[in-house]
Amino acid sequence: MASARETELLEAAYRYVLTHGLADVSLRPLAAAIGSSTRVLLYLFGSKDGLVKALLARARADELALLADIGTGPDVVARLWEWLSAPAHRPLLTLWLEAYARSLVEPNGPWAGFARATVEDWLEVLSSAQSEEVRDTPAGLAARTRELALLRGALLDLLATGDEKRVSAALE
Amino acid sequence: MASARETELLEAAYRYVLTHGLADVSLRPLAAAIGSSTRVLLYLFGSKDGLVKALLARARADELALLADIGTGPDVVARLWEWLSAPAHRPLLTLWLEAYARSLVEPNGPWAGFARATVEDWLEVLSSAQSEEVRDTPAGLAARTRELALLRGALLDLLATGDEKRVSAALE
DNA sequence: CTCCCACTGACACGACTGTTTCAGTAATGC
DNA sequence: GCATTACTGAAACAGTCGTGTCAGTGGGAG
Numbered sequence: 128m129a130s131a132r133e134t135e136l137l138e139a140a141y142r143y144v145l146t147h148g149l150a151d152v153s154l155r156p157l158a159a160a161i162g163s164s165t166r167v168l169l170y171l172f173g174s175k176d177g178l179v180k181a182l183l184a185r186a187r188a189d190e191l192a193l194l195a196d197i198g199t200g201p202d203v204v205a206r207l208w209e210w211l212s213a214p215a216h217r218p219l220l221t222l223w224l225e226a227y228a229r230s231l232v233e234p235n236g237p238w239a240g241f242a243r244a245t246v247e248d249w250l251e252v253l254s255s256a257q258s259e260e261v262r263d264t265p266a267g268l269a270a271r272t273r274e275l276a277l278l279r280g281a282l283l284d285l286l287a288t289g290d291e292k293r294v295s296a297a298l299e
Numbered sequence: 300m301a302s303a304r305e306t307e308l309l310e311a312a313y314r315y316v317l318t319h320g321l322a323d324v325s326l327r328p329l330a331a332a333i334g335s336s337t338r339v340l341l342y343l344f345g346s347k348d349g350l351v352k353a354l355l356a357r358a359r360a361d362e363l364a365l366l367a368d369i370g371t372g373p374d375v376v377a378r379l380w381e382w383l384s385a386p387a388h389r390p391l392l393t394l395w396l397e398a399y400a401r402s403l404v405e406p407n408g409p410w411a412g413f414a415r416a417t418v419e420d421w422l423e424v425l426s427s428a429q430s431e432e433v434r435d436t437p438a439g440l441a442a443r444t445r446e447l448a449l450l451r452g453a454l455l456d457l458l459a460t461g462d463e464k465r466v467s468a469a470l471e
Numbered sequence: 472c473t474c475c476c477a478c479t480g481a482c483a484c485g486a487c488t489g490t491t492t493c494a495g496t497a498a499t500g501c
Numbered sequence: 502g503c504a505t506t507a508c509t510g511a512a513a514c515a516g517t518c519g520t521g522t523c524a525g526t527g528g529g530a531g
Contacts (some may be wrong), residue, residue: 150322229397242458243460268468276466277451282448287403296437298448
């Protein structure tokens with residue numbers, strides 16, 4: 128489906144939005160930065176919304192790859208936090224938060240459903256890390272919802288303050 | 300400092316951004332919606348950034364009023380969650396999240412410091428609700444950081460899914 | 472060689488952006 | 502009455518936005 132040139136430019140654009148944000152990106156500066164032109168971006172992705180959608184999907188692919196990598200096993204929460212708090216992942220997570228907020232404000236457009244999708248993705252991972260006799264109980268649902276809240280609230284704090292010591296200590 | 304007309308228009312603009320979001324607001328549609336003109340908004344607030352800054356401060360005033368209202372006492376977390384999960388407050392909280400994310404992506408401009416400021420505001424409230432012998436210990440800091448993370452993570456979940464039953468159950 | 476197709480460059484279109492200029496009006500203080 | 506102050510209207514500014522048009526490239530397949 129996607130040509131070689133398309134994925135190549137998508138990767139370059141992805142690197143660009145990781146540092147510039149997705150909210151007020153515009154075609155001309157983006158094209159100039161990645162050595163392309165608006166004409167080509169429009170040709171390959173159909174429209175700006177198409178490009179944004181592709182970028183969002185690209186970001187989500189990173190996220191899903193992580194979740195698959197973490198797998199199930201014990202200490203999922205600790206290992207997830209280790210990944211979330213890694214300084215190298217901060218641009219990606221800032222972008223993630225931006226897309227999350229945007230999808231709430233503007234339920235239409237390319238952002239649609241992004242926030243809800245990630246909640247489900249993560250809940251499922253946390254679910255598969257639970258013991259079988261707990262997984263399908265209300266208590267199990269509450270437990271993984273709480274774990275998810277803890278991780279994401281801590282992430283919010285970390286992204287704002289950068290105070291990794293305090294936030295990591297709060298997660299035991 | 301602020302004239303009567305200025306606060307009147309600020310309130311109207313605040314009501315407008317609560318439903319339309321702050322990210323891609325522009326002067327002409329906003330002015331038309333609140334029965335004013337770009338000329339007047341610019342006259343009163345100096346620039347668009349000035350207006351955005353005033354709106355952000357207005358939103359923060361709502362937040363601080365809440366925190367003062369909650370006070371200290373026991374069960375702060377429960378009472379905070381009660382407020383956070385109230386359907387009536389959802390537009391405000393969506394706006395809050397939007398400003399939070401934006402201030403991380405774009406550390407300059409009128410958004411600057413918004414995220415960090417709210418972290419500190421809330422931590423202080425949670426701090427003053429702790430017993431005196433715990434407040435100044437590392438364990439106390441970790442405890443309130445964890446409480447804050449739990450509340451905000453739960454809020455993220457709630458805003459995305461609207462599943463108040465599940466999220467509230469997760470907070471005991 | 473020829474045809475086709477993925478890709479690209481230059482440019483213009485209309486709409487919209489924040490801001491400025493110049494002009495008023497209405498009320499207030501002296 | 503007069504001047505000052507607070508506010509408002511209309512129009513234009515230069516710039517950027519996403520997108521469309523028309524014209525090419527280059528290379529691989531038949």
